[in-house]
Amino acid sequence: MSANIVTLPRMLDGLPGKAQNTIYSALDNLRVMTSVGNAKVAATMAPSVFRGLILGVARDGDAVQMPAQHSTHFSLTYGGEFPEMYELYRRAVANQWDGDRDLDWSTDVDPENPERPVMPLDYPPFEGLAAKGIKLTPKEKLRFANDIASWTLSQFMHGEQGALYAAAQVTESVQWMDAKFYGATQVMDEGRHLEVFLRYLDTKLQKTYVCNDNLFVILDDLLTDSRWDVKFLGMQIMVEGLALGAFGTMYNFTREPLLKQLLKYVIQDEARHVHYGVLALREHIGKELSPAEIREREDWAYEVALLMRNRFLSHELYYEWFEGRMSLKDWDEVILNAPSMAAFRHLMFLRLIPNLEYIGLMSDRIKAHYDKAGLTSFLGGKNATELSGEDLIRDIAAYKAPTPH
């Protein structure tokens, strides 16, 4: 019999809701740290996990100091040609857009306009919430959908701030001169992305959420890691992959013309960013890294992929809307099973897995792990060197999110 086995739900039974959530959160955070199989990976991620999840530094104060450990690679001879990357640089220079000039900021964004909703009502997981006993009035549903839009765009903005600094760091660290040229354009791109998301939130939605703890962990880890290729891998492949999934989902759902146009421009830039990442990493991983170093990076990418898949659960919205009405654990279940999350995961891994395969981080050993996580169906897809910005937009628009049932 099970009388002596104390399971987590039973342990929490009878405790007040707030205490249940606190224990669930703490154990969940602990699970993140202990789930990392590779000890080296766990050791490099631990400080960021501690700062982000345990101390919650992103939830307080005006700024966080992130001490950077990388070296600047200053070229004395201006060697290190990489013609494909120079080509990418020329393309980036030719395709710069202007966040002020090219977007119609005079567009009247009324989040409650049913004809042009920022976040339509088929996005939020209302059915999942109802199954947990949460019933919202039509007015509350509209307000909640708008808050999801603000939360999502806030995370895009925080991610872009991280991308701006990471792009600057990799421009310093990378050894090819052509990569430095290209990197400079990416710094400009990320600055512009930060500008347009900030402006949209500030002037149109007028509500901005704090940086999500789990996003903060990834950004903190990248920006403080001393190895340039880990920054590259993290920023250009993992976070850009995450961004493509998230931007693509929002692009497909929103009916608000200014936001749609804004996302289209941003996605087209992201196509170049990932292309740059795979060019640099395929060369580096194939020629410079030892088998042990490759194994560590494979593990690191896998852990970050799972972190991205499982942990963007918008807890800020839970605390704003449902604390005291349902448990945090139930909320996580609702979000993980939401059709919009399935769309996000599909679009993210559609691009991420073929890129990891192309750069050489998909050995049979790690493939078995991805297989267990149900992600190998994306193997063999097109990688970033085979896709233009237009291809990405077309594929995103062609993807039909599963309908709620």
Next chain:
Amino acid sequence: MFGRHPRRIILPRGSGPAARWKQRPSQTPRRVRVEKIVSEAQDAITLVLVPDDDRPLAFRAGQYLTHIFEIDGRDERRIYSLSSAEGGALACTIRVLPEGRASQFIARQLREGDVYRVLGPGGDFTLDPAHQGSLVLLGAGSGMTPVISLVETALASDPQRSVRVVDVQHDEAHALFHARLRALAQNHPGLSWDSVVTAVEGRPDAVRLAHLLRPAADAQVYLCGPQALMDAAEAGLKEAGFDLQHIRRERFVAAPQHRPRPTQPVPIVFKRSAHSVEQQPGESLLDAGLRAGLKLEFSCTVGGCGHCKVRVLDGEVLLEEPNCLLPEERAAGYTLACSACATTPVTVDA
């Protein structure tokens, strides 16, 4: 081990959006390609344009572009209003004047496929999204250009809206957009339209204009045409008891005549910004201030809109004529930063 809670969820906001977003659009011109040249009426041409970089150039109905043509090695700037509905093609309609340097260039030399530069769009002669009442619009001569854009846009968004148009033209051959108005009237019972031909009936006076316009109390009135005609319309509506706060006017001025500018640098003090700038030969007050990174208001850059109006506190400036500055503004010491240059060291209130 336990995350801090309760937590900060929303970032604090100030009293409104950041001031940086309020800056005017940059003065960087866009290149546009002439896709089509359409003969609109006698002495009137419509240029259908596409941005040469294929990025959209969004505009509001009733706005204008500042067109920059290189004629005989010199940049000539002209404001021409957009005549297409919001969201439609980029089309500007131009009245060709017998002595018009730019309009003659357009009529005689500009060809489909040519590329030139534009600034903008600019102007606030636009629909108020919060106003859902009836619209009454007076367009005289090429003043019909923004009017047709406003009418088509308003009816596309609300096909049942009550819209009244009064069109004042010299004669039928010069009349603009009659075919478009007729097509609109067929499908929109709320649209009424009167045309005055001055060659036959003479110029309408204040009483006649007030009778033709006859706005309801909830109406928004738009006036675009020669200054005297707009003044007469406004006087007539005031006499009829209409609230002048609900009238919008678009100023129209002829192209400025270029006058010689100083050939030596001249110091300018921007008092409120606490900046001193050397105006270089050929520069306007606006050029000098923007070069120094000051956040100055401007829009059309050719003395036609009044957005760059500044008060001169000390010193002499040379202002190109004609321009849209009103006599009372001149008397109060104002000039237009885009069309004025300092001829002696000056201090301006900006």
